[in-house]
Amino acid sequence: MNVFIAGGTSGIGYALARHYLSKGYGVGICGRDLTKIPENDSKDIKAFQTDVCDINALLSTLQSFLVDKNELDIFINCAGSYAEDVAGRISYEEAEEMLQTNILGTVNFFEAARKVMKNQKKGRIAVIASVSGILEYENSSLYTKTKRSVIQIADAYHRALKPFGISVTTIAPGYIDTEKLRQLNQNNLSKKPFLTEVETAVSIISEAIEKQKKLIIFPTKMKWMMKSLSLLPSSLLNIIMFRKAQWMKND
């Protein structure tokens, strides 16, 4: 079995790469900065310096990975960019990188998957969105809006790829204890409810891909909280989410 993980140089993507390596899979990853990969792993995992925003680079990376392999069994997109605040309160550069990576990168990922897997007539694809993209509310950050788009894009490709025997799994996680989340929060995760360990996330994600689930929201408590919130009238939901954002930022 062969698996390729876009955005696999750190965090959830890298942990997934380690997981599939331990199962004896052929594992390839890509990212923009290969120096993030621990040295002992560089010989076992095939790593490529590739930006998901460049479709041609992504396609040639996949071709290189598959040169001595028959098929690509699993393709996962973990590449994501995050800036915490609403539009207008983040820089142009942050907004541009988020939109490029999270939206264009997601479309490129699906297009590359379609090209590579269509002739195989089978394959499993998964994309990491976020639980924050599940709800529609006024004051959500630009990041949340991009992750909502990821869920919508995945839905479109789910339908488009089904006739070719290719499954699409959308992953909508709550907070996962990664280095990146810690960096973004000055190493203080005390205001991140229902925080999940990376290893737990890896086992939930890999099981969802294995079972070809369409959408998985975790952890369970976060899922039920989102379901309850979605029943509220939008005016009340907007107030609650605004207050939550203020509390998280100590405003």
Ligand SMILES: NC(=O)c1ccc[n+]([C@@H]2O[C@H](COP(=O)([O-])OP(=O)(O)OC[C@H]3O[C@@H](n4cnc5c(N)ncnc54)[C@H](OP(=O)(O)O)[C@@H]3O)[C@@H](O)[C@H]2O)c1
């Ligand atoms: N941690 C959480 O609490 C959480 C919760 C919900 C959703 N998520 C989502 O889960 C994914 C992984 O998050 P993480 O916490 O594991 O953060 P992370 O360690 O920063 O992982 C992001 C990965 O994406 C790669 N990447 C970023 N831009 C890229 C680009 N343009 N082209 C190729 N690769 C790119 C990064 O590698 P390079 O820097 O080498 O490019 C890195 O390997 C993200 O999509 C994030 O939005 C995370």
